[in-house]
Amino acid sequence: MTPVSFTCIIIGVLLNACAQLLLKAGVNAVGQFDITAANILPVGFKIATQLPIIGGLALYVVSVVVWIVGLLRVDVSIAYPMLSLGYVVNAFAAWYLFGEVLSAQRLVGIGIILIGVAVLARG
Structure with a gap:
């Protein structure tokens, strides 16, 4: 994989990750809600007009x-x-920004992912 190819792939991954974080920030701003026939339009509008949601989709x-x-x-x-x-x-990022838990099990899983990506990148 050339440096340019690697850069394109990594930028795509990072943009996708940032989009996910913005979506999370947007729904956090809206808060917990029940989906019912009566509130689907008002809640949908509130979600659709959150700047982090719009930024995440962009x-x-x-x-x-x-x-x-x-x-x-x-x-x-x-x-x-x-x-x-x-x-x-x-x-x-979710640990840092949203206070989500990074348990030992999650850290082991992250380690496995990193090993897998390293193996693939070398092959």
Whole structure:
């Protein structure tokens, strides 16, 4: 994998991860709610107008464009597993930003993901 190809893939992964974090921030701002026929439109409107939600969706669009450029240069059998790096980024970002728990079991899983990505990147 060339440096340019690797950069495209990593930027796509990071944009996707950031989009996920923005979506989480947006729904956190809305708060817990029940989905009922009576409140689906007001809650849907409230969600759709949250700036973090809008930003997250916009980042998804940009990440898809960058991802397509990456797929032009890298085999999908290598590129697609690299998306799992997003799990690693989001686990640490969610711990830092949202106070989510990083248990020993999650850290072991993150380690396994990193080993898998390293094996794939070398092959």
